[in-house]
Amino acid sequence: MGILVDRETKVAVQGITGKEGSYHTRLMLQYGTNIVAGCSPGKGGQEVHGVPVYDTLEEGVRHEKAEASLVMVPPRFAPDALYEAAEAGIKLIVCITEGIPLLDTMFAFQRIKARYPDTKIIGPNSPGLIAPGKTLLGIMPGNIFKGGKVGIISRSGTLTYQIAYELSHAGIGQSTVVGVGGDPLIGMRFIDLMKLFNQDPETQALCIIGEIGGRDEEEAADYLGTDFNKPLVAYVAGQTAPPGRKMGHAGAIASAGEGTAESKSTALKKAGAVAVETSYQVVEALLDVFK
């Protein structure tokens, strides 16, 4: 199995009747994801691509035993979806929604942590995660991934696809690929996922795709220096980004003097990672690892 999810993982889609929700439900079903339920208030009793829809997620969990959920609702309804999922007993919540007010995220994380400490959240503003050939929870294009032995943790969407595509072409498959989300406040962070990859027998090397802003890469470097025991290749995007400017999404912003691509790369290098300077060097570095 991949980390966190496998072929059997029973998935619910929150906001399944929406345009995005319904579209990606179809793509995920095609990929083989075991979507057992959807929810959408006022739409209970309908079906979306054969998936039963409930008014509340709690019914989806009760009747269909959903274990993981995908949040695909507009930003102002997303916090409610997180609370609902946590209370319904969902153990892995993948929040795709972009644009949630940060204090909403902050309160939701704190409340869920206090009351349901075992609930894991990926995102918000995450493309989801994929265990290639097994299951896909998110909006990633499944066809470009290939099963294999490299784990990927990334703060980016398209860049991850780009790198995974190149890896697949070069014959390097992926065990699990996780997009942690592009927001400044996210649930599972690099370090949380590194711990899972560290214990995952399928994963023989890890690739981290970082960005300017925050301290996730620095934390990863700290962890790498202590307990992590697999080869790690890292690329941190944004070496040319001017400080103080938001690059595309909310989380990608470096404050003066800290959270720059350079400082992050340096920290990772010092801790023993192969830190490369362009995305296309990731493949070379991983080929080196497996030589």
Add this chain to the structure above:
Amino acid sequence: MGILVDRETKVAVQGITGKEGSYHTRLMLQYGTNIVAGCSPGKGGQEVHGVPVYDTLEEGVRHEKAEASLVMVPPRFAPDALYEAAEAGIKLIVCITEGIPLLDTMFAFQRIKARYPDTKIIGPNSPGLIAPGKTLLGIMPGNIFKGGKVGIISRSGTLTYQIAYELSHAGIGQSTVVGVGGDPLIGMRFIDLMKLFNQDPETQALCIIGEIGGRDEEEAADYLGTDFNKPLVAYVAGQTAPPGRKMGHAGAIASAGEGTAESKSTALKKAGAVAVETSYQVVEALLDVFK
């Protein structure tokens, strides 16, 4: 020792430089209470009746090892005093203050319960508690109490003094007397204290002084019918109170059909208590118990 407190209990007074705080600190010291510290922002370094004053309670706990605290500050500062005491590590907070907005009390209780589940709170709007001959935490007139074997739990102030006075005169001393507070939302309730009295070897009988409003007496009756194994005499004041009217303090109000003195007395009687109809029958009933 009494329940909750004994001669050695180290007490801090929050609001010690206020008029009430300073006055009752003197009375408590005279009674023998081991007051080790007081706090009052901006007054750190002073002394009140020989008790060192700190700017923050945390310093009082750190330097003087205070274990219990008395809250004697005006209503709008009282929630802060509760939070401060809980975070400082105080295990028993006795809140004398009357007139705290109920939602402030509600939030304080919920937050403290979530973060410091072992912290006990008595009150708000409590006259405090006394272990006669040992220690006094509160504004009760110490001289009318007498050490002995009857525990008293009461929602009232003066009425408790009246009954304790009559008991003392009749030769029936008290182990510990606790005023739970006259507010609709209180910390320790009848049932919580009954559990402590149940285990207290010094207490051979219990006297409950109830009032209209709420469900504390009914809860006490439920507990009495199951686990409580000492004689219990109860008086519930307010048999003539018109429903829907607040009698003196915020907690004493019976809603239509529930929380009346009659329904409470009946519940207690059914559970095996001796429920009397006037305060002066309490002494007779307890004399009967010890006959």
Add this chain to the structure above:
Amino acid sequence: MKTLEHEGKSIFSRYGLLIPRGKVVDNSLEGKKVAEEFGGEVMVKAQVHTGGRGKEGGIKKASTPQEALQWTKEILGRKIRGYTVNKVYIEERVNIEEEYYLAFILDRSSGLPLFIISSKGGIDIEKVAREEPERVRRLKVNPLWGIHPYQVRREALEARIPSSHLTPIVSAAMKLYEVFIGEDALLAEINPALLTSEGRLVCGDSKVELDDNAFYRHQELHNSLESYQEEDPLERRARKEGLSFVKLKGNIGVIGNGAGLVMSTLDSISREGGSPANFLDIGGGASADKMEAAIDIVLANPRVNSLFINIFGGITRCDEAARGIIAAIKNLSPQFMPVVRLGGTNEEEGWRILEDSGVEIKVCKSMKEAVIKAIEYKKEA
């Protein structure tokens, strides 16, 4: 402190809850004018601090401005459950499809806000709970978690509200919680919560109880409320003096220190065959000034023909209390002999002071004796 319907609705409206257009009037001509403004079809509603207005003829439908005038005239000045109607609320009518119930109340037992929702509104919620319990749901709200739409949806569906009505119901419930927390309410109730044929949720009535202790946070609002003006004048005066006073139906005036002690005094009077005229707690201290105000208020009740002062001396000693009582009685010289019972700290000195004062007082040592004397000593009516 309880609000009138229109006051509660104006609070609701500030939080974004929908209310019908409405205006308060105190004469029938104005009632007509407002009805005209609203297009003729209006509700005419007595504004009084009591429930059950409908049954007592305090709520009427008018189909024309002239009818509104007539109903306003008929309702104004009327007595509803002891409350005189001084103001009437003229409100536009809405197209009602369903009547629901929504409320938050501070629950004493759990110490939490309790959310109550029912698919049957417009009548007493306790009655619905008894007769159709499956249509009422209660949810204890953990305030650290908050209340969120999914909880309202779940409870609404469980209470058998159709899922097509969820959106306006959820929105209203969330706003009502904001009212509850934001205004320091002990109760915030919408009953009926009207689902209109346009699919909006409109507050048909309001019931709000505010926490007097939180007055300082909402001074502007509290001062604007009409309620204080409508209490019993003696109760109003007592409140101003800082005394806790409740008028009862009997003839024995009672003053004591401490709510429990006063309540137990009333209990004892009833048990011994008497009938108390009031509850009056002077609180701690028992100074001569407070005692004087207390006696004055108690005696201002024309039914009172006996006076019983019951003081327990704790920290305030009985000798101090005795001096206060004597000073007060000297100043007021009541027409009948007060019964005074003093007990507690320094009681013997207190008794001596009372007895040596030269003032006509019946001094009693035990409560039981005092109660019996107070019943005997009533002035012949």
Add this chain to the structure above:
Amino acid sequence: MKTLEHEGKSIFSRYGLLIPRGKVVDNSLEGKKVAEEFGGEVMVKAQVHTGGRGKEGGIKKASTPQEALQWTKEILGRKIRGYTVNKVYIEERVNIEEEYYLAFILDRSSGLPLFIISSKGGIDIEKVAREEPERVRRLKVNPLWGIHPYQVRREALEARIPSSHLTPIVSAAMKLYEVFIGEDALLAEINPALLTSEGRLVCGDSKVELDDNAFYRHQELHNSLESYQEEDPLERRARKEGLSFVKLKGNIGVIGNGAGLVMSTLDSISREGGSPANFLDIGGGASADKMEAAIDIVLANPRVNSLFINIFGGITRCDEAARGIIAAIKNLSPQFMPVVRLGGTNEEEGWRILEDSGVEIKVCKSMKEAVIKAIEYKKEA
């Protein structure tokens, strides 16, 4: 979104924080008039979206209305760190006893509001933290517990603020937290927080950053803010088109889908010796309309002499993306040959469509090749 000083102060004031009287003016005569109104002694402060105004001559003391006129005249129109001063804030002076620092900031690492307090204000807090760390305290606020006066007192005392100043400091910090939560702020800073000789705490400056994602909750406020008018005109246009655009200093115009991909494109260009003119993320979909707007914005920058479009086809397939690119380029007919790199789903069909289109495009298959071509293909300036 960051506010100007006077905008932040007006927010503070709504929450009960004290601010000096002040007025915004855009001409020197008005500056004089306001100074007269305030009694002559005023501060004249440039309103620009950048720090360090003082050092750049953007903040001046005036002792007479005439001086205020002069300073206003001198400051208006000036450029401060790239920002033109269009407005000046005239503010009354207060009697300063101490300058403190208070702020709440959303801390990414802990995911919590961070309270920062210092006994040294008026200068950059990071500098104080480096040089006198004992005078700065940081407290992570658990939002479920809240922040309470005792915490502020404790941190203030630890930061060496004298206990006689606690009351106004505590009150201001509590209100600042309300601003932070109530306005969806990412940063709410008072620096300096002026303790006046009258013992009040007055906000000497304001620094507020609001969360754009929470716009819908604060529409009135956000619409009233001046900040949007002052961005680069191209950035403003991009925002309106829903594109994420940041102007840089080079000459190669870059368009891509996905923030990470575009950032990595910029990284590659720099590494291969080129210099990017901008960051532009068109997001998902890559429709012809969006592509056209993107190219138009990139080419509107006169420094641009090369265009690099880098698209990874995921769910949106490369063939769709290719058709969009061709339509956009046909409409705009740029003066130099665009380098297009397509990769991912259906890439071969995408390449074929581009090559068969008849439009002048250099099609590249790998990113590295594309980057090198984009550097080579720049139009001779």
